[in-house]
Amino acid sequence: MNLEELNELELEHIGQWPRPLRVGVIAAACLLLCGLMWQFLLSDNRAELARMTEREASLKNTFEAKAAQAAALPAYEKQLKTLKARLDTELQKLPSWLEVAGLLDDISFIATDNGLQIERINWEAEQPGKFSIELPMRIIVSGSYHQLGHFVADIAALPRIVILDSFTLSHTGNEQLNMSMQAKTYQYNPQEMP
Numbered sequence: 001m002n003l004e005e006l007n008e009l010e011l012e013h014i015g016q017w018p019r020p021l022r023v024g025v026i027a028a029a030c031l032l033l034c035g036l037m038w039q040f041l042l043s044d045n046r047a048e049l050a051r052m053t054e055r056e057a058s059l060k061n062t063f064e065a066k067a068a069q070a071a072a073l074p075a076y077e078k079q080l081k082t083l084k085a086r087l088d089t090e091l092q093k094l095p096s097w098l099e100v101a102g103l104l105d106d107i108s109f110i111a112t113d114n115g116l117q118i119e120r121i122n123w124e125a126e127q128p129g130k131f132s133i134e135l136p137m138r139i140i141v142s143g144s145y146h147q148l149g150h151f152v153a154d155i156a157a158l159p160r161i162v163i164l165d166s167f168t169l170s171h172t173g174n175e176q177l178n179m180s181m182q183a184k185t186y187q188y189n190p191q192e193m194p
Contacts, residue, residue, distance in 0.1 A: 091188050095160045100135060103160060103185060107139065110154045116143035124182070132186040140180045142172060148179050161185060 014022065095103050104121060111118050119140040127134040141151065148169075155162055166182040 093159065093161050094132065094186050094188050097187070099160065100185070100187070103158075103162070104137070106158060107137075107155060107162075107183065111139075111141050111151055114143065114147045114151045114154065116141040116147050116151055119178075128189065131189060133189050134184055134186055136182050136184045138180070139183055140178070142176055142178045144175055145177055148177055155183065 014025070017025075104123075108118060108121060111121075119142060121137060121139050124136040124138055127136065141148070143151070152164060155164060163184045164181050165184055166180075168180045170178045170180075172178045
């Protein structure tokens, strides 16, 4: 078929066109129709597919993070158990309500055992905190430098937590020193714990 024959073809007589040409026109029309259907009918679905692909990636990242946490759960539980045991051990070092008076007796005994003269040991106002209640006491003792050093070391060696703070030393004469300090101990405050 040459160019002149193609010009003579009329669309009204498509049934009389040569077979290869009819098949080509029908195939082109089908492709055009499919392209239009793809564009108009599936464009919303393509946007939805893009959104779902992004969501899939986000959910996959979330899943991987949670899977890593779940894989580490036995280690976290073991660590939590260890921390709870350690907390219980440390809480046992805090004096209970019954042991507070005994702590005052222990400090008095340590002072007299080291040859110090006790001028004053008395409790000051409690200071509640988030986790514990601070129980400060004012201690004023007199003795030699070495006696005061042994006294402080013996208080530090007590099985209960006692923090010595706010030291003041003054010379009273003939190698005697006067030491004033604040000793702090803590009690567990169960009302504030979660």
